[in-house]
Amino acid sequence: MDEEFYNAFATPVTPISLAQNTMLENETGTMQKPPKLMNIEEYKGWEGRFENWVQANYLDAWERVETKYVRPTNDDEEVIAIKDMSAEDKRKYKNEKMMLSLLQQAVKEDIMVLLQHNGSSYSIWKALRSKFVGSQEMIKNKKSLLKKEFDLFRGLKNESTKQIIERYCNLLVNMRRVSINKDNEELIEKLADALPHETWGTYLMMLRNKKRFSTLTLSKFIEKLEAQEMEQRKIVRMKDFDGEQDIGLYYKAGLNEKNHQLITKG
Numbered sequence: 513m514d515e516e517f518y519n520a521f522a523t524p525v526t527p528i529s530l531a532q533n534t535m536l537e538n539e540t541g542t543m544q545k546p547p548k549l550m551n552i553e554e555y556k557g558w559e560g561r562f563e564n565w566v567q568a569n570y571l572d573a574w575e576r577v578e579t580k581y582v583r584p585t586n587d588d589e590e591v592i593a594i595k596d597m598s599a600e601d602k603r604k605y606k607n608e609k610m611m612l613s614l615l616q617q618a619v620k621e622d623i624m625v626l627l628q629h630n631g632s633s634y635s636i637w638k639a640l641r642s643k644f645v646g647s648q649e650m651i652k653n654k655k656s657l658l659k660k661e662f663d664l665f666r667g668l669k670n671e672s673t674k675q676i677i678e679r680y681c682n683l684l685v686n687m688r689r690v691s692i693n694k695d696n697e698e699l700i701e702k703l704a705d706a707l708p709h710e711t712w713g714t715y716l717m718m719l720r721n722k723k724r725f726s727t728l729t730l731s732k733f734i735e736k737l738e739a740q741e742m743e744q745r746k747i748v749r750m751k752d753f754d755g756e757q758d759i760g761l762y763y764k765a766g767l768n769e770k771n772h773q774l775i776t777k778g
Contacts, residue, residue, distance in 0.1 A: 546618040553651040554689045555644035562618055566611075572603070573610040577637040581608040608633060655690045662687065662694070666706045673741050676706055677734060699730045707737075715740055 547561040566574050584592045584601050597605065611633035616624070619640065627643060629635035661683060667676045680703055687694075694702075704716050719725055719736065728736075 546614055548617075549619045549623060549640075551620075552623055552640075552643055552647050553654055555640060556691065557689050559641075566614055570607075570610055570614065573607045573614065576604075576608045576611040576633045578634075580634040581605075581632055612636075651690055655692055658683070658687050658690065658692055662692075662702065665702060667708055673707065673711075673737060677703070677737070680706065696729060697726070700728060700733045703730070703733070711744075712737075 546565045547558055549555060549558045549562070563574070581604060583605065584597065586592055592601070594602065594605065615633055615636050619636075623640075623643070624636075627636060627639040629639040665680065665683060671679075684694075684699070704712075707716070
């Protein structure tokens with residue numbers, strides 16, 4: 513669902529969209545990196561994503577959060593050196609180290625340092641859950657704040673349509689992280705009401721009168737806004753064309769200043 517929000521309003525790469533991509537990668541993970549836990553209040557949603565990612569990529573390592581690892585010792589209760597371990601003990605040891613590495617990659621350091629654990633992946637996993645349970649009051653307050661932000665959401669002065677949508681999508685992602693769910697109709701109506709009436713009032717009235725409006729998803733609604741804004745830009749461009757080309761339209765990420773100078777000089 514989050515990917516639909518970001519992909520629906522296709523724009524050139526900007527610092528904001530790069531930050532959104534990073535946020536999305538942190539949430540869902542990539543082929544190389546597990547989903548990242550950035551705030552303890554996001555643990556509930558992150559837990560399942562992390563478990564699925566690890567089990568899909570390092571199933572043997574997952575055993576170590578389900579069964580406590582104890583390093584083997586000799587008859588004198590001294591830790592056995594790795595070189596002297598049996599093949600099975602080496603396998604378990606490697607899986608423990610892999611699980612520790614994945615947790616270190618996935619859990620933000622600010623959270624990790626506050627956990628009470630003994631250094632094993634099993635104890636870290638248990639400590640994360642305990643930390644989350646202890647943060648329920650904080651989560652409750654955040655949910656209340658986000659619900660209020662949703663109710664009050666509107667476009668700001670001098671804010672572009674693109675910026676309104678980006679801010680709205682970020683709000684919805686944060687709501688989803690703490691299990692605040694809205695039906696599709698409410699999501700669309702809230703975004704529609706947030707758009708400047710003088711710019712979008714007539715178009716939205718026409719769109720609402722179409723038979724298929726009630727079946728639109730949020731991503732499809734955003735696509736229609738994008739198409740309409742492009743049409744508006746084209747009309748304005750045709751009316752006020754001054755003979756200068758908008759070079760930025762030809763490139764996904766635009767041109768850097770040096771190349772732009774070379775082209776305009778040529």
